[in-house]
Amino acid sequence: MTHNREDRPGRVLVTGATGFLGRAVVNELTARGRPVRVAVRHDPGDWPAGVDIAVVGDLGPDTDWSAALEGIDAVVHCAARAHVLNETATDPLTVFRRANAEAAVHLGRQAAQADVRRVVFISSIGVNGRETHGVPFTAHDAPAPHSPYAVSKHEAEQGLTAVAAETGLEVVTIRPPLITGPDAKGNLGTLARWIGRGLPLPFGLVNGNRRDLVSRDRLAALISDCLDHPAAAGQTFLVSDGAPVSTRGLLLDMAAAMGTKARLIPVPPALLGSALCLAGKEAMRSQLLGDLEIDITHTRDTLGWRP
Structure with a gap:
């Protein structure tokens, strides 16, 4: 896999761009002057000036990302199945796997084929575990996902790491805790x-x-930093407001x-x-x-x- 474009920093594809975090990431990137394309199921409009729109349909292991990835330098993958307060699926893990793990790995493979440089994957602190008992979670802990959602995020991390090893795609993983902000989910x-x-x-x-939390805007800023920081590739980062x-x-x-x-x-x-x-x-x-x-x-x- 080669990267010989000379116009970087280039356009960023943001998945889940209509969501609570995705909107903030789009706003942060455009405020920094970064060209952005949003991947959405349906276009609600009301985007910052200059944002490209790619309608990709439902998130899953068969989603066709090819048109959305054309000319893209980096991807921020926010899209996920989450915040299911009243689960109705008879097999939640299978549903989470399709939307979170299999979909993320499929996107990673298509991104590598499209000569995308880097994918920033938004995971979850739930990969570390449910709660701490006197010893804070660290980025180097052995994973202990505690729910179908957290298991699917961990499997997505593993799958993207494998794609990176096979293709040279740079993958950055961020595990946020509960995200705060207006209209939180x-x-x-x-x-x-x-x-x-x-x-x-x-x-x-x-x-x-x-309990450590992270504000939506602070997380969006960290995500933006991780798109280009030379030391970020291949790393897993935990994040919080520090208080x-x-x-x-x-x-x-x-x-x-x-x-x-x-x-x-x-x-x-x-x-x-x-x-x-x-x-x-x-x-x-x-x-x-x-x-x-x-x-x-x-x-x-x-x-x-x-x-």
Whole structure:
């Protein structure tokens, strides 16, 4: 595989560009003066000036990326199946694998064939595990994915690493924790809606846990840095804002940002945890009551990056 174009930094293809993170990546790249093409299922319009649009249909192992990849220098792969709060699939792992692992590897192979230089793959801190117990996750930990989603992301990482070894494609992996920002998805979005409605929330005493988060715009900036940094190729980077918060602290911050007050009820965390487990909400219990600390030393030292 050869790279002899002289016009780099060149055009970037952003998949999942209509999503919560993808939109921020597009905005960050265009603000930096980078030419961008967005890959979308349907074009909603309202893109920054100069953005190319490629309609590619549904994400899967048979998606035809050839037209979208024409003339592309690098890819940011944000598209994924995620934030499934009420899973209806009878075999979630198979569905996640198709949309996340098989689709990513297929894109990687087509990117290599199209002489794309680098792919920045957005994975998940869930590849490291569900929660920490006094020792933060690092980029060098043995993977311990804890859910079908995290397993599919880990398999995507492995598949893209194999493609890189076979073809010379440069792959950069980023594993973010929960991403914050306006209109956040998943459980964070649910909490924001509850705060906005003034509902009482039983987290007034959940002030001892420590969870690392990352803001959407800060993550978008790191992604942009990883497109060209010479030391990034072949690396896995963990990312956070560098300031762990408790669930109580997070809710108070969210309410302040929304211009309202959080109604927090002082329920003992042990009682709350037991109730969530009895309700079959172990993942939610972990997110709301457990620790998830991230060591970003490798990211700082390799990229000279500061959150």
